[in-house]
Amino acid sequence: MFQVIAARQLSDAVFEMTVDAPAVARKAAAGQFFILRADEHGERVPFTFSDWSADEGWIRFVFMRVGVTTHKLSHMAAGDSLADLAGPLGNATVVGGLGRVAVVGGGVGAAVAYPVARAMCAAGDRVTVILGARTAGLLILREEFEALPLEGLVIVTDDGSEGVKGLVTHPLKEMCEQRAVDHVMAIGPAIMMKFCAATTREYGVPTTVSLNPIMVDGTGMCGACRVTVGGQTKFGCVDGPDFDGHLVDFEELMSRQRVYVDDERSADAEYSRGCSCRV
Amino acid sequence: MPERAPLERIADFAEVNLGYSDQDALAEAERCLQCRDPKCSEGCPVGVDIKSFIARILEGDAAGSIEVIKERGPLPAVCGRVCPQEEQCEASCVLARTGEPVAIGRLERYVADHDLAGALEHRCRPAADEPTGRRVAVIGSGPAGLACAGELACRGHEVTVFESLHVPGGVLVYGIPEFRLPKEIVASEIEMLHQIGVKIVTDAVIGSIHTVQELLDEEGFDAAFIGIGAGLPVFLGIPGENLNGVYSSNEFLTRVNLMRAHEFPKSDTPVWRGRKVAVLGGGNVAMDAARTALRLGAEEAFLIYRRTEDEMPARREELRHARAEGVDFRMLCAPSEIVGRDGFVTGIVVTRMELGEPDSSGRRAPVCVVGSEFEIECDTVIVAIGTRPNATLGKAAPAVGLDRRGYVVTDDDGATDLPGVYAGGDIVTGSATVILAMGAGKRAARSIDGWLASRG
Numbered sequence: 001m002f003q004v005i006a007a008r009q010l011s012d013a014v015f016e017m018t019v020d021a022p023a024v025a026r027k028a029a030a031g032q033f034f035i036l037r038a039d040e041h042g043e044r045v046p047f048t049f050s051d052w053s054a055d056e057g058w059i060r061f062v063f064m065r066v067g068v069t070t071h072k073l074s075h076m077a078a079g080d081s082l083a084d085l086a087g088p089l090g091n092a093t094v095v096g097g098l099g100r101v102a103v104v105g106g107g108v109g110a111a112v113a114y115p116v117a118r119a120m121c122a123a124g125d126r127v128t129v130i131l132g133a134r135t136a137g138l139l140i141l142r143e144e145f146e147a148l149p150l151e152g153l154v155i156v157t158d159d160g161s162e163g164v165k166g167l168v169t170h171p172l173k174e175m176c177e178q179r180a181v182d183h184v185m186a187i188g189p190a191i192m193m194k195f196c197a198a199t200t201r202e203y204g205v206p207t208t209v210s211l212n213p214i215m216v217d218g219t220g221m222c223g224a225c226r227v228t229v230g231g232q233t234k235f236g237c238v239d240g241p242d243f244d245g246h247l248v249d250f251e252e253l254m255s256r257q258r259v260y261v262d263d264e265r266s267a268d269a270e271y272s273r274g275c276s277c278r279v
Numbered sequence: 280m281p282e283r284a285p286l287e288r289i290a291d292f293a294e295v296n297l298g299y300s301d302q303d304a305l306a307e308a309e310r311c312l313q314c315r316d317p318k319c320s321e322g323c324p325v326g327v328d329i330k331s332f333i334a335r336i337l338e339g340d341a342a343g344s345i346e347v348i349k350e351r352g353p354l355p356a357v358c359g360r361v362c363p364q365e366e367q368c369e370a371s372c373v374l375a376r377t378g379e380p381v382a383i384g385r386l387e388r389y390v391a392d393h394d395l396a397g398a399l400e401h402r403c404r405p406a407a408d409e410p411t412g413r414r415v416a417v418i419g420s421g422p423a424g425l426a427c428a429g430e431l432a433c434r435g436h437e438v439t440v441f442e443s444l445h446v447p448g449g450v451l452v453y454g455i456p457e458f459r460l461p462k463e464i465v466a467s468e469i470e471m472l473h474q475i476g477v478k479i480v481t482d483a484v485i486g487s488i489h490t491v492q493e494l495l496d497e498e499g500f501d502a503a504f505i506g507i508g509a510g511l512p513v514f515l516g517i518p519g520e521n522l523n524g525v526y527s528s529n530e531f532l533t534r535v536n537l538m539r540a541h542e543f544p545k546s547d548t549p550v551w552r553g554r555k556v557a558v559l560g561g562g563n564v565a566m567d568a569a570r571t572a573l574r575l576g577a578e579e580a581f582l583i584y585r586r587t588e589d590e591m592p593a594r595r596e597e598l599r600h601a602r603a604e605g606v607d608f609r610m611l612c613a614p615s616e617i618v619g620r621d622g623f624v625t626g627i628v629v630t631r632m633e634l635g636e637p638d639s640s641g642r643r644a645p646v647c648v649v650g651s652e653f654e655i656e657c658d659t660v661i662v663a664i665g666t667r668p669n670a671t672l673g674k675a676a677p678a679v680g681l682d683r684r685g686y687v688v689t690d691d692d693g694a695t696d697l698p699g700v701y702a703g704g705d706i707v708t709g710s711a712t713v714i715l716a717m718g719a720g721k722r723a724a725r726s727i728d729g730w731l732a733s734r735g
Contacts, residue, residue: 023488037445043538043547044445068547084445086482216538216548219443219484220670221453221510222530226521233514233521238670252521255622259523263549270544 001081002036005058010140013065014108015074016050022057024087030095030119031112031210031242034059034087035218038072042083045069046215048241049088050111050141059085062111062140067264068271075277089218090241093210096123099182100151102175104168104196106132106188112210113187114141120185121149128152128181130171132188136162168192169199176203184208186245190254197245209245211236213256228252280385285603289573292457292541295600296360299389308336311381314373319383322371324718325426327352329368329383336386345394345403348387353426353717354468356395357451359388360460362714363594395467399474407475408435413731416441416500418485418675421449422713423506423704425469426720427727428477434728438477439500443484443671446537449508451713453537454529456567458574462536486674495699501734502699502727505676505687506720509705511667515559519617520662524551524624528560528568528663535571553659556580557627559614560663561591566598568661569606577659581607583614585632585645613645615652617660626654666710676700684709693723694730701727 006018024034033048051060065074076082093116101120105113110131120127128151133139135157145153154171155163164171168188175181176199184207186196193209200207213225213236225236230247234240281297282288288295299307317330328347335344348355364370364384372380394403413436417424420442428438446452448465473479485491485507494500512527514520531550534540538548556572558565561584569580582601584591587610591598602608612629619625631651638644668685680688680696686709687702689695695702703719705711 023483027488038547041539041546068544084482086443086445086484086487088487089484216530216533217444217453219510221512222533223512223514223527224530226514228521233516235670252622256521256523258622259551260549263543267544267547267549 001083002085004076004078004080004082007077009074010062011138014062014138014140015065015070016060016062016111017073017076018058018060019082019085020057021059021085024085025052025057025059026054028052028054028059028088029092030115031093032088032090033218033241034061034085034089035215036082036086037084038069038076039083042072043069044084044216044218046089046212046218046237048112048210048212050114052115059087062108064108068267071268071271071275075275086218090237093119093185093208093242095119096125098125100126100128100180101183101185102128102130102172102181104130104132104172104184104186104188104192106168106186106192107134107138108140109188109192109210110140113185114144116185116187116210117145117150118148126151128154128175130154130156130168132156132168132192133162134158167195169195172196173199176200176205181205184245185210190250190257193245193248194250194254197248197250201246207245208242209248211241211243211248211253213253214259227256280382282600285605288458289570289604292574294461295458298392299385304336304386304389307382307386308333310374311337312373318371318373319368319381322368323352324367324714325351325353325721327368327387332390333381333383333386336390341390341393342403344390348390349403349405352387353429353721354422355387356391356464356468357422357460358714358717359384359391360464361455361712363712365595367714395464399470402471404471405429405433405475407433410437411435411731413437413501414439414499415727416491416494416498416503417506418491418503419449419506419508419704419706420447420469420479421506421508421704421716422451423508423706423716423720424449424504425472426717427504427506427703427724428720429472429475430721430724431727432472432475432477434724436728436731440477440479441483441485442479442481444537445481447479447481450510453533454564454567456532456536456571458570459567484671486671490674491676491700492678492697501731502701504693504720504723504727505672505679505695505700505702505706506704506716507669507671507675507706509666509686509710510669512662513665513667514662515614515664517614517616519619519624522617522619522624523622524553524619524658525617525660525662526551528558528564528661529666531568531661532564532571535575541575550575551659552576553657554578555657556659556661557655557657558582558661558663560584560665561586561593562663562665563593563597565663566593566601566606568663570601570604572659572661573604573606579607580605581609583609583612583627583629583655585611585613586634586642587611590642609655611645613647618654624658624660626656627660628652628654666705668706672706691722692726693719694726699730
């Protein structure tokens, strides 16, 4: 069992959880993920680290309540326990020697972008962060980003309620046009990463994306997470999760992410019926 | 051996074979000639004293019988169910020359189940030597790792098994279905390992939390055994293989066996329940996948195989069970493309094959019939054409010597080229059987024991 040390709600449907997992925390690196099971009936679900402390032995992640597992997690508080937690899995994000980097974090992806931007800063890269959300209330970890030694922090909201109105691809395109960026790291919903990659492609700016396909074991044994990259099948868990965004087949990724959408909806409806909260 | 009727058994996941009654077992044991120079034990990869354990059954001493088996055979309730006895001990039985060999596997299962049915304190407990104070890390809790751990514990060593999944047992729990090997049986066998002092840590991915070298250098282990298996699924590399509804057999079986997707939504893990399910392959895993699909409610489950039934590597018993349950065999068909609509599978295109001259494996090689392509309608495709070395190996033991296919190279006793590091099972041999992996685990345990002793 893995004890929850802290849990907080960041916005309407977005939560942050900190879990005691010393062995995992000791080896965690930016861009890596872990797999958890909320309870004994739980599904194995991957989450990417938003933070960790090797010294204090904890890991942290941010999630949006979208299905049964995240619904269960959203009800957990300090002192509760997760049935299982295994990691760190996947390859760490390559940092250092990248030059001027634009790190794009969209939605919950901002939480994953945070340790990546931090690691890049520490490795001497010059980092500009573009944080995107639908609306001001959904922007997360802004203070954490502000505490990093960034070249710049650009806030973008779809409705203009905070920062620039529009999509993350707008400031990204400007940076590309001004030849102000050598490398782009995009982390967020598949559709956002797809458009980031499409934006940078015409300027030839190398672009890494952090993919989040469905997984079961997370160690290369099931192939649920296979993605097509440059015409070749790769496993998100052991070959990724970072890939060259210009080579990823995003249509296939998005299709594969939707395979259980009906099951997920019915299972969450079933769970919600017996659940005291009303979401 | 009595078995449940096909129509009854495909409605659930309960075990198909029912096991011998006391009378059945005695009657079968009486067929044993108790040869003065028995050949059966020579056919057993772990050398169980078969003549003696059958003699104990004849004496009505089931408790004595299990003791005989456990001297050599780890996890007899598992081996009695999934060993290919017809190619091993039973093939060596003198009665096999003239007719039906003694059903050694079924007798082993009978004796083992008799033991498991008793209270834990009355169960057969292998004798353990005095503690040596030596610590051994076993990576992977599949058949090889468990056999190695049990043998080491009996020799007095302190054993910690590291398992990356949340349940120990490896392929015994994620791969082999409940209807062939109930998970309760695996858990009971593992419970006895706990009783003799084996510690099993789940959720522990070696390569992630520690490398094998770190276990030796920093975590205080004196030796390590790598038994992580060949779990990386192979795909065909044909168009359409990433459509929704295409599974590796590993994923499909793991969702059901380990994650209990058949109980969804009581279990949170879903599985795509196809109406028409095509399974590519002809081994035991292909049979398991097709039979699982039927139990999930498929109207049709069929195997697509390039050769004919004679060349299928599956056990004859598995073929018979699959056929009886209604699995259809589409032989001499090679898949060339999976087709779909809106991201989901709608069919598979296959090419007719003919058998030509024998190839390097000695089996007649299938040859394409030009222009014979046709499409078979299906909404699920399960790829069961084999596996490769586990992908965690590179991070777990980056320095260990590998062959050109990526398997760990060892000597006959399981020693790798790294001091104190041993390996066995599918990660050395490639995909094989449970009992061969157990045999390798035990052999490595004996050589680890010798190596620890030699270091004083």
